[in-house]
Amino acid sequence: MKLPLLSLLSFACMMSYTNVSVAQSTEASLIEQGEYLSKAGDCIACHTKDGGDKYAGGKAVASPFGAIYSTNITPSVEYGIGSYSYKEFEQALRHGIRADGEFLYPAMPYPDYQKLTDEDTKALYAYFMKGIQPVEKANTKTALGFPFNQRWGIRFWNWAATDDGVFVEDTKKSKEYNRGAYLIQGLGHCGSCHTPRGMLYQEKAYDHSGDDFLSGADVGIWYAPDLRAGKNGSLESWSEQDFVDYFATGRNKHSGVTGEMTDVIQYSLSHLSKDDLRAMAVYLKGQAGNKPSKLASSKASEQTTNVLNLAKVDIDSGARLYIDNCGACHFTDGAGASHVFPQLVGNSLVNADNPQGLIHVILAGSRLPSTADAPEAIEMPGFGWRLDDEEVAKLATFIRDSWGNKAKSVNADEVKKIRSTIAVDILNKSAP
Ligand code: HEC
Ligand code: HEC
Ligand code: HEC
Structure with a gap:
């Protein structure tokens, strides 16, 4: 009698042991899936302040109404979202409603996140509850001026400014x-x-x-x-x-x-x-629109390249500045080098209506990120220490109107304005 009972017992133990480990491994894979989704959602970008603890919040997210501080979304019960139920998390993520019923500012992109499936929302919940460590750090209070400090007003904003949000699959597409x-x-x-x-x-x-x-x-x-x-x-x-x-x-x-x-x-x-x-x-x-293309024509491109290659003494000062400062990397044909030096022809930053980003790159330089597939963080030096406002304006005007690029000219005042926003040590970082 004893033997079968024992073996039955041990069989039952084995069964429940397997159930536990199946449950553990589904939970582990849910957390892993949540971690992946957190990257797709770039939660870290807003919820981690420079030099701060991961997901502990406190980063100022700019809005036209003033800075809105992101919050601690670690599972700290006191300061974070440790006491959030799944339902509360889902309401915050997809509908912008906090656990205490207050409305979140749309600096948190819930109008976009409302497209998330239940399955993905559950995986994110698992990750933020069990996949990361709590950080005991209090939130920085967001203090906007009246009327934007009245969170109840966001209810009307949600009603007027967001759509109903569910993701609609296009069954005719792959x-x-x-x-x-x-x-x-x-x-x-x-x-x-x-x-x-x-x-x-x-x-x-x-x-x-x-x-x-x-x-x-x-x-x-x-x-x-x-x-x-x-x-x-x-x-x-x-x-x-x-x-x-x-x-x-x-x-x-x-x-x-x-x-x-x-x-x-x-x-x-x-x-x-x-x-x-x-x-x-x-x-x-699949979203090709219907506006005419602004792509450079090869004829216009050749013309500029010839002017730069000949480099006559009476050449336009913008072209001269290009040869002296930029040509070594972006070349006289403005085509750069694949995966290293970007092409300036037809480039959207160069051709943007608003030239401020281009001015910023010329003054302060720029650095490509280091990623797993391309670890080299290749850098473009800044020229703010070397070129004055007038010269940067001439140079920017030249590249916005060459090789077939067609964007309006830039003046020295615009350069001055951007220069004043860049720290002096950054402006001087490429100086010898
Ligand atoms: C573009 C910036 C931005 C991104 C990206 C972002 N958030 Fe937020 N989030 C915020 C801000 C700002 C707040 C606070 C808003 C407020 O106080 O009204 C917030 C609030 C929250 C809250 C409410 C927390 C509380 O204090 O009650 C949760 C939960 C949350 N975010 C989760 C996430 C998750 C998960 C992701 C990634 C899928 C994410 N957020 C991505 C900016 C962002
Ligand atoms: C030493 C090589 C080098 C020189 C000289 C150089 N650049 Fe660059 N440039 C780069 C690299 C590398 C990048 C990519 C950096 C990045 O995108 O973060 C870049 C990026 C750019 C971009 C941004 C392109 C984009 O797709 O967003 C512009 C515009 C630009 N350079 C213009 C210029 C101008 C104008 C000059 C002359 C004042 C110049 N560069 C001189 C190497 C150089
Ligand atoms: C925080 C703001 C921000 C978000 C979020 C963002 N982008 Fe961008 N994106 C930019 C800016 C600014 C540029 C211009 C960069 C430059 O000039 O080098 C850009 C450039 C690009 C370009 C290159 C366009 C070109 O003509 O050179 C692509 C493609 C792109 N983004 C796709 C995406 C996709 C897909 C997403 C969502 C997964 C995304 N972006 C999310 C701000 C953003």
């Missing part, structure tokens, strides 16, 4: 296209920078059914270009692989990343799988 659409519209919150804002500071469209979606917008002094492939021409010539290279390394045949996009590559996109990056490329390539 699985890959739809995966890209889901990542770009939702977790990637690409529209929070690349979509122009309306009167209420809302993104003018939350998916490609609106023409404004990802059609380019100013972000501080930088310009987040039009991503609707064919629309402004410069992305028209990018292949799927060019997009994948840019996302994984911040560089490709045409361009090198600068400004606000650098961190997006460094902390988010360069950590995603190649399948996901390709899906995003497929989706973007």
Whole structure:
């Protein structure tokens, strides 16, 4: 009698042991999935302040109404979201409602995150509750002026300025296209920078059914270009692989990343799988718009190249400045070198209506991020120590009007304004 009972018992033990380990391994894989999604959502970018503890908040997120401080989203019960139930987390992430019922400012991109599936929201919850360590650090209070300090007002904003949010699959398109659409519209919150804002500071469209979606917008002094492939021409010539290279390394045949996009590559996109990056490329390539292309004609390009190669004594001073300072890396044909020196012809930063980002790069230089696939953080030196405002203006005007580029001229006052925002040690960092 004893023997079968024992073996039955040990069998039962084994069973429950396997159940526990199955549960553990599903939990571990859920946490792992959540960690991956946290990268796709770039939660770290806003919820970690420079030099601060990961996810402990305190970073000022700029808005036209003033600085909004991100919060501690570690599982600290006292200071973070340690006591959040799944429902409360889901409400914060997808609907901008805090556990205490107050409304979050849309500096937290919940209008984009509302596209997330339940499954992904659960994985993120698992990661933030069990995959990271609590940090016992109190939040910095956001103190906007009246009326923006009245959080209840956000209820009306939500009603007027966001759409109903659920991700809509396009059943006529491939699985890959739809995966890209889901990542770009939702977790990637690409529209929070690349979509122009309306009167209420809302993104003018939350998916490609609106023409404004990802059609380019100013972000501080930088310009987040039009991503609707064919629309402004410069992305028209990018292949799927060019997009994948840019996302994984911040560089490709045409361009090198600068400004606000650098961190997006460094902390988010360069950590995603190649399948996901390709899906995003497929989706973007599928959005070709209908505006005429601004791509440089090869004739105009040849003309500038000839002028620079001949370098006659009476050459325009902008062209002279280009030969002396820039030609060594970007070459007389403005084509640069694939994956190292970006192409200036048809470049969206060079051709942006707002020249401030270009001026900033000339004055302060720029550094490509180091990523797993391209660890070399190649740098462009700054020229702020060497060129005065008038010279930078002439140079910028020259490259915005050469090789077929067509953008308005730049004046010394615009340069002066940007110079005043850059710290002196950065302006002098490339000086001998
Ligand atoms: C573009 C910046 C930005 C990004 C990206 C971002 N957040 Fe936030 N988040 C904020 C800000 C700012 C607040 C605080 C808003 C306020 O106080 O009204 C916030 C608040 C929150 C809250 C509410 C916390 C509380 O104090 O009750 C949660 C939860 C949260 N974020 C989770 C996330 C997760 C998860 C991700 C990534 C999927 C993420 N956030 C990405 C800016 C961001
Ligand atoms: C924080 C703001 C911000 C977010 C979020 C953001 N971008 Fe950008 N993006 C920019 C800026 C600014 C540039 C211009 C960089 C430059 O000029 O080198 C840019 C450049 C790009 C370019 C290169 C365009 C060109 O013509 O050179 C691509 C492609 C791109 N972003 C795709 C994306 C995708 C996809 C997402 C979402 C996963 C995204 N971006 C999210 C700000 C942002
Ligand atoms: C020593 C080589 C070198 C020299 C000289 C140089 N650059 Fe660059 N440039 C680079 C590299 C490398 C990058 C990529 C850095 C990045 O994108 O962060 C770059 C990036 C740029 C970009 C941004 C392109 C984009 O796609 O966002 C512009 C515009 C630019 N350079 C213009 C100039 C001008 C104008 C001059 C002359 C004043 C100049 N460069 C001199 C190496 C150089």
